[in-house]
Amino acid sequence: VRATRGGEEVKAYVPSMGQIFLRRFQLVTQFRQALEDGQVSVHYQPKVSLPGKHVLGVEALVRWQHPEFGRVDPDEFVPAVEAAGLVGALTSFVLDKALDRVRRWMDEGLRISVAVNLSVRNLADAEFPGKVADALTRFGVPAELLTFELTESGVMADPQRALPILRELHGLGIELAVDDFGTGYSSLAYLRQLPVDQVKIDKSFVLGMGTDLSDLAVVRSIVELGHSLGLTVVAEGVEEDVARDQLEAMGCDVAQGYLISRPLSEERLEAWLQARTARSFDRQAEAVLTL
Numbered sequence: 706v707r708a709t710r711g712g713e714e715v716k717a718y719v720p721s722m723g724q725i726f727l728r729r730f731q732l733v734t735q736f737r738q739a740l741e742d743g744q745v746s747v748h749y750q751p752k753v754s755l756p757g758k759h760v761l762g763v764e765a766l767v768r769w770q771h772p773e774f775g776r777v778d779p780d781e782f783v784p785a786v787e788a789a790g791l792v793g794a795l796t797s798f799v800l801d802k803a804l805d806r807v808r809r810w811m812d813e814g815l816r817i818s819v820a821v822n823l824s825v826r827n828l829a830d831a832e833f834p835g836k837v838a839d840a841l842t843r844f845g846v847p848a849e850l851l852t853f854e855l856t857e858s859g860v861m862a863d864p865q866r867a868l869p870i871l872r873e874l875h876g877l878g879i880e881l882a883v884d885d886f887g888t889g890y891s892s893l894a895y896l897r898q899l900p901v902d903q904v905k906i907d908k909s910f911v912l913g914m915g916t917d918l919s920d921l922a923v924v925r926s927i928v929e930l931g932h933s934l935g936l937t938v939v940a941e942g943v944e945e946d947v948a949r950d951q952l953e954a955m956g957c958d959v960a961q962g963y964l965i966s967r968p969l970s971e972e973r974l975e976a977w978l979q980a981r982t983a984r985s986f987d988r989q990a991e992a993v994l995t996l
């Protein structure tokens with residue numbers, strides 16, 4: 706793109722539609738190979754309890770280090786992979802990595818759960834719960850240590866299809882969380898019918914609550930609504946001490962965000978756990994990690 710500013714020619718890189726389509730096409734066609742070539746990895750972001758600051762679990766977040774494009778964000782490639790019908794491969798890749806991680810923690814006497822993000826397409830695959838049950842058996846991980854995060858829009862897209870699958874997953878003992886809560890159609894009546902255990906307040910409200918009273922009101926009402934339905938309430942996007950303190954005062958149960966930790970590679974997560982936590986063993990010789 707060429708433009709003139711004050712008679713001086715400036716060049717800015719603005720990709721054309723053609724370039725955007727080409728890149729998307731490349732991402733989609735290269736995805737399977739990228740999984741095999743080790744370009745795709747899983748990072749983990751800790752979740753801590755409020756006010757106790759126990760490390761309850763981690764969320765698995767996929768990362769793609771592309772040889773040509775560099776780091777490609779999941780917000781870009783996950784929708785492309787979904788649209789191309791390849792999300793089954795993505796989910797099983799992330800699930801295997803995540804369960805392997807939990808298994809190794811179990812071997813060290815640590816009880817840390819892992820949350821994996823699902824796509825709307827997973828909830829349209831009648832064989833998905835069976836595949837998950839197989840993976841749990843393969844890694845010897847109890848279902849209680851696995852959480853699936855799904856967005857409201859993912860469930861609402863096709864509730865007839867998604868509901869039986871969610872019930873089956875829940876029946877296995879897996880925790881279910883509604884992600885990015887507050888951004889979708891949030892039919893409160895509908896939330897009651899879903900077999901969910903947790904709501905995650907969308908980070909846009911949590912980020913805004915320090916300066917915007919309406920964001921603060923949304924956060925407060927989600928905490929109240931969640932609790933009145935017997936759900937665990939998780940806040941994502943906790944970047945400031947003030948936000949953490951406000952959430953704690955409201956009775957929000959769990960916090961996740963840059964204040965606690967960014968998503969970390971496996972190696973860096975290990976270092977984080979070692980450096981930031983005290984390991985106190987209870988009678989079952991299960992470690993409780995406290996910040």
Ligand code: C2E
Nearest residue numbers: 766767779780783799822823824942943944961962963968
């Ligand atoms: P999400 O599941 O809502 O994940 C939270 C996103 O917020 C992550 O972005 C995380 O890095 C970011 N985040 C965490 N704490 C903070 C904070 O304090 N401040 C701010 N500003 N951001 C924070 P990420 O890793 O880029 O992932 C984006 C989205 O991509 C995820 O949103 C999820 O919807 C999707 N995604 C990521 N991994 C997977 C996956 O394995 N499978 C599927 N289907 N989707 C995934």
Ligand code: MG
Nearest residue numbers: 764822854884
């Ligand atoms: Mg999530």
Ligand code: MG
Nearest residue numbers: 884885907941
């Ligand atoms: Mg979210």
Ligand code: MG
Nearest residue numbers: 780856884885
């Ligand atoms: Mg999101």
